[in-house]
Amino acid sequence: MHKFIDNYKRHINYLRISVTDRCNLRCMYCMPKEGVSLLGHDDILRYEEILRITRIVAAKGVSKIRITGGEPLIRKGIVDFIRELYGIPGITDLSLTTNGILLESVAPVLREAGVTRINISLDSLDPVKYKKITRGGNLKAVLRGIRKAHAMGFNPIKINVVAMRGVNDDEIRSFAQLSVDRPAHIRFIEFMPVDKKTSWDRNYFIPNSAVQQEIQKMGKLIPLATDNNSGPATVFQLKGAQGKLGFISALSNHFCSSCNRLRLTADGKLRTCLFSDEETDLKTLIRQGLTDAKLQKVITQAILDKPRGHKMSEPSFKKCSRGMSAIGG
Numbered sequence: 001m002h003k004f005i006d007n008y009k010r011h012i013n014y015l016r017i018s019v020t021d022r023c024n025l026r027c028m029y030c031m032p033k034e035g036v037s038l039l040g041h042d043d044i045l046r047y048e049e050i051l052r053i054t055r056i057v058a059a060k061g062v063s064k065i066r067i068t069g070g071e072p073l074i075r076k077g078i079v080d081f082i083r084e085l086y087g088i089p090g091i092t093d094l095s096l097t098t099n100g101i102l103l104e105s106v107a108p109v110l111r112e113a114g115v116t117r118i119n120i121s122l123d124s125l126d127p128v129k130y131k132k133i134t135r136g137g138n139l140k141a142v143l144r145g146i147r148k149a150h151a152m153g154f155n156p157i158k159i160n161v162v163a164m165r166g167v168n169d170d171e172i173r174s175f176a177q178l179s180v181d182r183p184a185h186i187r188f189i190e191f192m193p194v195d196k197k198t199s200w201d202r203n204y205f206i207p208n209s210a211v212q213q214e215i216q217k218m219g220k221l222i223p224l225a226t227d228n229n230s231g232p233a234t235v236f237q238l239k240g241a242q243g244k245l246g247f248i249s250a251l252s253n254h255f256c257s258s259c260n261r262l263r264l265t266a267d268g269k270l271r272t273c274l275f276s277d278e279e280t281d282l283k284t285l286i287r288q289g290l291t292d293a294k295l296q297k298v299i300t301q302a303i304l305d306k307p308r309g310h311k312m313s314e315p316s317f318k319k320c321s322r323g324m325s326a327i328g329g
Contacts, residue, residue, distance in 0.1 A: 003061035018328025026135035058090035086114025103145025179243035187246035256309030272306035
């Protein structure tokens with residue numbers, strides 16, 4: 001089988017699928033305070049269209065799928081869709097990213113449908129601060145969802161923390177302690193200037209090297225070998241800990257040279273780089289009646305055009321015109 005290989009010899013085997021731009025939170029680094037203009041029903045890909053695209057890329061070696069949003073659990077019929085996705089030949093790894101608000105009630109059926117790994121966005125362990133960061137979120141609901149996911153056997157459960165100076169940097173060690181007490185994977189993600197509309201301020205930025213220095217006050221960080229589930233994170237463990245600590249450093253130490261992913265937006269655009277506005281409109285081509293063979297050629301060309309890397313650290317870098325809720329987390 002000929003696989004997707006880009007011009008920089010990267011094997012593209014990972015597709016992140018955004019099923020909706022809608023969300024039940026308004027996180028300060030993801031959405032503007034007033035929310036975003038939401039796509040209409042006909043603007044987003046139908047489930048059968050997503051399944052068709054997935055079958056095409058799976059035939060070329062894409063084996064990892066992550067469901068994202070917005071908040072994917074708010075889209076009607078999501079569990080049945082995931083069940084069909086899991087049945088596609090070649091798909092061996094199916095995971096989901098959620099804010100956890102709705103997770104408690106849905107975790108059992110997600111597990112039954114084929115999801116094995118869950119990432120949960122959680123930027124504070126303080127209820128008041130969490131509500132402020134998310135503009136209204138309920139921390140207790142998220143914590144109940146995490147406990148339920150653990151009880152259902154999801155492994156690993158990754159907690160994604162966007163570290164922000166002056167916002168939640170006083171909680172770095174508290175999050176690290178979670179990896180000691182529980183078999184959770186805590187991942188610290190650098191605060192990134194994704195789009196023009198959100199409240200990204202350079203003053204919020206904390207390099208992961210500083211996060212690691214703070215955690216090292218608790219004990220030595222032991223480096224661990226990465227595996228297929230590590231993604232772009234460098235992984236460590238505190239001595240005696242049940243879980244792990246991951247650090248995703250897109251700004252201070254980017255991982256573009258090993259990037260293996262594509263992103264499919266809710267409105268049917270294929271993106272080969274999170275930080276580039278270059279997109280391929282698959283939805284329009286599908287609705288114009290393009291055959292699978294021709295769609296595969298279009299996707300192949302998009303992959304050949306995948307840039308060597310992002311330019312966030314360069315003065316010429318421009319924020320994306322679309323926010324994370326529109327692109328998919």
